[in-house]
Amino acid sequence: LVGGASVAWSLVVTTAFVLIRRGSWARPRRARPPIGSVAWEMTATVGAAALLAGVIGALLVGTHWYWAMVGAVAAVGGAHVTARLIRGVQRLVGTLLGVLIAAGLLVLHLPPWLVIVVAVVLQAGAELFVGRNYGIAMLFITPLALLMVSLASPVAPEMLLRDRVIETLIGVAVGTVVAIVSAGLRRRSA
Template identity: 40%
Template sequence: MSGWTAGEGRHRGASHLGQVWRELVTVHPHATAHWGALRAAVGVAVPSAYVLAAGRPEWLGYASFGCFVAVYGRHATWRARLETQVGVGITLTATAVLGTAVGLARPGGVLTAFLLMFVSGTGLLLARRHGWAPAPSVFLVFAAGATASMPVTAADLVPAACVTAGSAALGVAIGQLGRLFPTDDRERTGRLPTAYLALWRDPMAARDVFCYAAGPFLATVLAVLAGFGHPSWAGVAATIPLAGATVVVQAARATLRFVGTLAGIAVTYLLLAPGPPTWVLWIAVVASMLLAELFIARHYGIAVIGITPTALLTVHLASPAPLRSLLGDRVVETAVGVLVSVVLLRVVRSSVRRVPACAGG
């Protein structure tokens, strides 16, 4: 009997690895991804060009956050897209202001970890309540971590609100341009909101909110204690496996995040090493965003090759730092983030399996 059990375990392990491998190498259909990618690229190009032309590169983060609204409502009705993108834009703006306020108090410390815990968990709750897909937690954690880590003054609260809201408004406007083309006959869907009370009564929703809150918090705290230069990057990486609907997808997303980050860092090094002028880096940011959005729903690993230069080049333009520390922090903190998330998910799954067994006597 024990031999059969061991054999069954080996078979399940091999099957699991096979499923993860298929998830790693599968590129999903195009499905009009170019429209969302074009919206995102224009959404980041215009406000970033404006702040650079105005001589305020430190506002690049604020200018870039709003473009995240382009990710939402790809296949939604125009009304549903408008409602979703406005809601996400307001949430991103509030997050940027909150992150800037935390940066005034104590930038880059454990307080940032609590902030990331709050915005990540809140992002999932809002997504479940209003039918937003994907959950905006990763964008909120990125925005909160970036703003809370910048050297800011009280005066920066104004651009945090205005520039972020302006770039989000541009993204919403771009998202509604399709109304001008009545011949567009792509199939579209509405939103599926859920009452908060129903969410609180759902034990699976409570578990997911816990994971979304705990993952970025634990990863950021570990990065702070280890003395890494950009601890919030670990928090961002920790949100990535959480979005997976199954164990297979979670494992694949963790792997793709790390491998894609390594490839993206190589691209970033090739772009930054020669010391190109600002306008060249601006073009690279826009092109990287275009690549990321072309593949974000098709193959996450390829998308990360674009996400990584987009983030790192924006950070470099806003606040130049030694290349070795910038790229090194990204590698180490990405590894910390995905490992924390994978371990957390495993612990939570084990706990959920044990509870019914104990209840049954």
Template identity: 45%
Template sequence: MKMFAEMLTIAPANKDHQVALRCAVGVFVPLITLVLLDRLDLAIFASFGAFTGIYGRNEPHARRLSLQVRAGGLMLLVMFLAALTARVDALAGLSAAGTTWVLVGTTTVVAGACSLVVALWRLRPSGSLFHIFAFAAIASIPNQPPLWQAMLVAVLTAAFSLLIGQSSRVARSRRTPWVWPEPVRLTPAEKRAAWQESAGYLVAAGLAGTLGTLAGEWLGVGHNYWAMVAAVVPLVGHTTRHRVSRGLQRIAGTALGLVLLAGILLLQPNPWQTVLVIAACQFGAEMFIARQYMLAQVFVTPLALTSTLLVAPIPPGILLRDRIIETIIGAAVGIAVVLAPGAWRRLAGRREAGTPGRLR
């Protein structure tokens, strides 16, 4: 019962509106610029470049800049590798099934590697959820825009997010002392934990991607990387109960978010109105992501899917169906990965206890 009570509890606010406003502006300005330039083919690179602003939420300005530079650089690298992967797949002339499995394999590697880097750099939010999403979404685009244009948009958007992150320094009352953070030094135990966490991300993402792909073959469901994204959600948390709760909240929040998205799609927004929706959902997501995960997902779901529709229009019914099925698959895999070590230890303990002649 404690777990379900957690799903309905909202933690106290901690200047979340400031972070939410920064992130909303950080994604709105680049996207509306692309709408005005009629270059929506580049919108996905702007959307993920704006993720730079998510890091260093309430940190002092110098530390926020340090964290955001690292986070932005890692995201730019992931986007660059994703664009290259899409081009290599196209040159190799792989079948649709072959391309799908290559995407699962490469995204799984990104999940483990980025989780490790994020842990070693002590970035927050932790984990590689954003990197999985960015890599797989970009690598799955069949008609890639020119690479230099895509990366220019990504770099400019990331730089804009850095600028917004420091914007409050114009107000003397809001400035924090400019003290550059000391280099991160992890203990051997922390490094070992980072490697173990990375292995968990590899297993969860790989298994979810495999099951999501098989479901696609059996049920005609697409977007297998949504299962990979959902699978790593339960891996974040200090306790098993909290991690399982996050997985359940991902499913419940996604279901509610799809209802909100259906209402938005009924209005048939044009591109500039869609950008407004994206900015509003980004604001809502950042307002609650650190306080109430299920409620945050109500905003994250239309945020992610309207961003997808902005680049590649898809029949709404298919989009909604794919999202909920892949989310359930992924969250179930993530919860299973969280529970597996404890279940294994209990099973091993019972076997030991039942071994005859065991020395005591």
């Protein structure tokens, strides 16, 4: 209920600001620019990576398959294949190190109020680094995600940490393969 209300409120505020900024409550009449071939290629690449990683993650692990999808999408995010490969490596290494940080935090069995304080600090760190170095940002994002999951539905920390590592490996591997295949197809059609 609170989550739905938060989303609804965010939509109302965003819509109001957009309409006020335009100075009109009328719908804009400008035609949308056509979507170019690069956008279609990126859409297909991201969609294929997410779908494949999600299916493989669900079949192999089953519990947190969406982590595989996010890992795959991260690995195909980039202007060219080299940038995509670098981002995949950053996702993998940052997540593996972030899992170690999360393990240290989870073993402390922090009270919920302190988990929230730690989460705020981790979120601030993630925001500071996500635009500069994705690998460093993952040192904050991974423990943040794992702490929030453990707070929302307590499970054995070992299982949570194992799932994060396996699902990330699946996602980055799938994303890397899709990025390489996509680059090869693009070169062939050029």
